[in-house]
Amino acid sequence: MNRRPLSAAAALTAAAALLLTACGGGDDKPKGNDKIAGADSSASAKPASPSASPSDAAGRPKITLAKDMHNIFEGGETGDPVKDAILHDNTQAISAMDEAVYTRSLEKPAFGTYLAGNAAKAGAVWVQGFYDEGITWTGQVRYFKRNITSLKGNVATLTYCSDDSKSFNKDLKTGKKSGAVTNPADYLGLYSTRLKKNSEGIWQTTELVAHRGASQCQ
Template identity: 50%
Template structure:
């Protein structure tokens, strides 16, 4: 969830700063970098053949919950491909994990560390810390849609998706007041992410670039 203008101003950031620092050195934009690509990404839409996954032990996964006033919706029915469905599921858990760390339902950031690696983990930790320093949390609803997976090989996948943050807001922890702001084109964000399958079978996000106001995500 990135649409928090007043909070970001207080942190001397712009709306472009949310969860976008990546291994590519890229970041969020106000719609002027809609062609940003993750290193290694194909420009076409052809998907490679799906490798056969090894069993994943779900018992070791962190338990994730969010506060009742925060809802994340992930659209995209199951693809029918076991590997692609696993990528989609772990990416969704990654987004939930970051918000759980911000809102305090995962204060130690266990899930955040579990679903992130490399530069994506560094960026997520930095973002969580900024909310902590501002004594702020999250409320409202964010919808993720147009989620598309490209498998590069047995352990690497690329995932693009859009986020509708028009109903998601920051809130003051002390007063509980939401910082509601008008809906603009920048309420819609395009994400380009790279995920790596670790030895435990979890698809961890390793790189993430976002483009705020991207034309392909507008309603």
């Protein structure tokens, strides 16, 4: 069983015209996907934003992940404050979904702060898949090739890749983890997102499309 429930992918497509496919370590059964970081979340390696991040300055909600959930975000600083804010808020949207998985709650403030519209609907379905299957995830997910492809006023589009081959499902009752993947390339994801700056200055993710096993991310 791979990270992210497969049932979520179908529901996402129907509910929000999105495709959230699977990534993550397991027994080669894809799951619905999209993913992460925050407070004690080990969003390490190359930080997604400067230490005085937009969320810190604005007093935005703190995001807390399990100690065994590790997100690595590459390419967070461009030197352009607007683009850096977009990249930062992208990581927060990912983190907010993972916080919902970890805390078993979609009511945490960060979820509604960083996700809106179809992306929020899709994210909620994706998270619900974890609840339904009685699992969480553990390990590491790397996000890379993060590129802002369009920026017009308060609307931006962003593409990025993820590598979920080192993350695994974990059964909440037994603590048992899914096994190692047989083909890491199958656990690469390509994401296309739309972000819109709201009245509070937050770049909310409003649309999200993902493709599993993307050759562009190899």
